[in-house]
Amino acid sequence: MWVLATGGNVVTLVEGAIIVTLSSFEQTGLIHYMAPFTGGFSCQIPMGTEFEVITVPSKEKGGFYARPVQYQEFEISHVPVKDRESLKYDGYSFVFNISQLGSHFEVKGG
Secondary structure, three states, X not given: OEEEEEOOEEEEEOOOOEEEEOOOEEEEEEEXXXXXXXXXXXXXXXXXXXXXXXXXXXXXXXXXXXXXXXXXXXXXXXXXXXXXXXXXXXXXXXXXXXHHEOOOEEEOOO
16 A cells, blocks of 8 residues: 555555546556567547556555556557557556655546
């Protein structure tokens, strides 16, 4: 669990929490392959996109993995075709920083 005070509010971030984008912004996503290689792609994440928190941020780094709740729909519209069609393609994810809460994200129901 990660507890953060933002703008007078206390936000708790746990695995499985849903975060929602407050505005559209550019972000780099990770491409996972069934090989000792990871690629990346840049995309514009639309306002209102919901992400599920996969890992809780470490206190040292503040980064956490998340993936869109509408995983397949987001994949089709944002992940490059050449990556998705690779025989070794094994999915995608994002790493966000806890500092993005309040500016880019809010915890749904939080």
